Amino acid sequence: MKRLLKIEILKNLAYRPFKIFSIIYLFSIIVIALIGFAELFLGDTEFNLKDLGIYNFPNIWHFTAYIVSLLKLFLAAIVVFSISQEFSNRMFKQNIIDGLSKWEFLKSKLLTIGVFSALSTLLVAIISLILGLKYSEPYTSYEFLSESFFLGLYFVKIYLFLVLFLFLTVLFRNSIFPFLTFFIFWILEGIFSIICMLLENQLHLPHWLANIYQYLPLYTIYKIVEAPFGRIGPNPTGVGSSVFLISKDVDIPWLHLVLGIGYIFLFIFGTYKILSKRDW
Amino acid sequence: MSTILSVENIRKKFKILAVDNISFEVQQGNVYGLLGPNGSGKSTTLGMLLTSINPTSGTWSWFGEEFTSTASLKRIGAIIEQPNFYPYLSAVDNLKIVCEIKEVKNLRIEEVLELVGLLERKNDLFRNYSLGMKQRLAIASALLNNPDVLILDEPTNGLDPEGIIQIRELIKTIAETGTTILIASHMLDEIEKICSHVIILKNGKSLYSGPVNEMDAGQQYFEVSYSSLEKLHAALNTMAFVLKIVDEKTFTKVFTDSSCNAGMLNQKLAEAGIFVSYLKEKQDNLEIKFLNMIKNK
Numbered sequence: 296m297k298r299l300l301k302i303e304i305l306k307n308l309a310y311r312p313f314k315i316f317s318i319i320y321l322f323s324i325i326v327i328a329l330i331g332f333a334e335l336f337l338g339d340t341e342f343n344l345k346d347l348g349i350y351n352f353p354n355i356w357h358f359t360a361y362i363v364s365l366l367k368l369f370l371a372a373i374v375v376f377s378i379s380q381e382f383s384n385r386m387f388k389q390n391i392i393d394g395l396s397k398w399e400f401l402k403s404k405l406l407t408i409g410v411f412s413a414l415s416t417l418l419v420a421i422i423s424l425i426l427g428l429k430y431s432e433p434y435t436s437y438e439f440l441s442e443s444f445f446l447g448l449y450f451v452k453i454y455l456f457l458v459l460f461l462f463l464t465v466l467f468r469n470s471i472f473p474f475l476t477f478f479i480f481w482i483l484e485g486i487f488s489i490i491c492m493l494l495e496n497q498l499h500l501p502h503w504l505a506n507i508y509q510y511l512p513l514y515t516i517y518k519i520v521e522a523p524f525g526r527i528g529p530n531p532t533g534v535g536s537s538v539f540l541i542s543k544d545v546d547i548p549w550l551h552l553v554l555g556i557g558y559i560f561l562f563i564f565g566t567y568k569i570l571s572k573r574d575w
Numbered sequence: 576m577s578t579i580l581s582v583e584n585i586r587k588k589f590k591i592l593a594v595d596n597i598s599f600e601v602q603q604g605n606v607y608g609l610l611g612p613n614g615s616g617k618s619t620t621l622g623m624l625l626t627s628i629n630p631t632s633g634t635w636s637w638f639g640e641e642f643t644s645t646a647s648l649k650r651i652g653a654i655i656e657q658p659n660f661y662p663y664l665s666a667v668d669n670l671k672i673v674c675e676i677k678e679v680k681n682l683r684i685e686e687v688l689e690l691v692g693l694l695e696r697k698n699d700l701f702r703n704y705s706l707g708m709k710q711r712l713a714i715a716s717a718l719l720n721n722p723d724v725l726i727l728d729e730p731t732n733g734l735d736p737e738g739i740i741q742i743r744e745l746i747k748t749i750a751e752t753g754t755t756i757l758i759a760s761h762m763l764d765e766i767e768k769i770c771s772h773v774i775i776l777k778n779g780k781s782l783y784s785g786p787v788n789e790m791d792a793g794q795q796y797f798e799v800s801y802s803s804l805e806k807l808h809a810a811l812n813t814m815a816f817v818l819k820i821v822d823e824k825t826f827t828k829v830f831t832d833s834s835c836n837a838g839m840l841n842q843k844l845a846e847a848g849i850f851v852s853y854l855k856e857k858q859d860n861l862e863i864k865f866l867n868m869i870k871n872k
Contacts, residue, residue: 302675309664380661389659392625393676393716394648574589575627 299403300410302395307407312376320369327362328422348527348541350430353442357523357545359423360449363415364520367453370411371460375473378404378461382468388575397570404461405563412453416446444547445520452519455555455562459512462562465569484513509551512558518551577603578639579724579755585623585633587779593619595779596633601724601757606750608766608787609759610865611776617759618656620776621728625653638723649677652717653726657733658709662702666693666712669701670719677720687715691745707738714745724755731762743768767861777869790864795833797840798826800853810847826853 463473488508495505526542580601587594594616622628637647691711775783819830
């Protein structure tokens, strides 16, 4: 494992797209974190993010994880560019001939993706802690950590997303088609979900069948850390300083988590099949 | 002497049958030429033996172990078709990656770069190298693990004459150290100078596999020059041992049966009053033998 990581470090650290997208990704995260701070000082009159209560423990874990996950396409770009060049420079073939097994090649990429996902999760944790410790309303020690499971969900979400792009990159062996396919799939899944919903009313389909779109890969990725905005509602009691109340009713999405892990294995299996069956 | 590679009936079908039942053996210490015109299946054969192409059927073993394990690959040094390296990395960094893959220490990097004459340019990016330098770096890379066998696929492809000479000298130097070499090429004069054995392929089939000197003996002939072609032909036509006469630009090729030698031909011509200005005994070289073999079968 150490050997594979060392190979990956030698391959990637001097690779320009790797450096560029890493910087863009970090920069974007910092900008988002700064917006979090700036808003507090600007919006002093009617409405600011603090009034929404999103900086409060425990729900800050959820909000940060979701917002930062919106930037995951930059991470995907790092994966797509650094892996597609292995094929365009015919280095996969050369690596194989030099004595790296196809499985070791795949493992080295899965390790890299794991490192990216872990670092990204660490960033989410750091941002959540900084914003939360500074701006959260009083919290109990239980509240402080009760939603930190979103870090784990976030890791799985990012890993699944990157493994999907690993699969697409190995399938197409270039840097354009993975993104194109992803966006086409995104649109198709959207259309499919609308059709499902329309048909449910028209044909009185059973619920599980009408919801089948929820188990497609991209929707699964979305569901693992879902948008938290639905949790924000008005504060009917008027108790506390917030005008809004954030629902405490949040659960680990077990079904989608298990499904997501299933998809991870499926994409890894598919990638391995392509690597071993194709002639290079 | 031990068997390094033994190949039995390998086949590969793409849309066409690219390799059709090829078998051969590679013994330690010999230099093998894998010969054949473009598209005869040389690279496909090597690709299968190096695991980048999946065989349709057949079997082989490296160092007595069936098929190609990563352990076997780490005992092989191979360059295929064209030099492949990360273009955005320096020669040294590229070789470091190869060392990691082959699980050998970095100690030999300077040594192999020195051998191929790239030590001065070791920190230049690969993309800034000329084709000749790239090819030499590929050979350096293949030598990093002190391989038991070196595989070279068209090592002089696309090089200028100077580059070809450099690579040829390099291969000779390596061959002299006793390294087993399998070299695929259509540059027959290259092969002739260094190979002890050849495997000849055509349309995916193996036409010959064995020592160079046991190939069908080439036809014997003499190159002769004389001022009058007419008189020369007239004289030669009277001699029983002459089989065929072919006029070339500056000389005439005289094919004879094996009873004839240069002295005898010279004497007979002199007796006929013909004193030649040039006479040389010739044997078909590898190129002619190879072309004949490909044409006939």
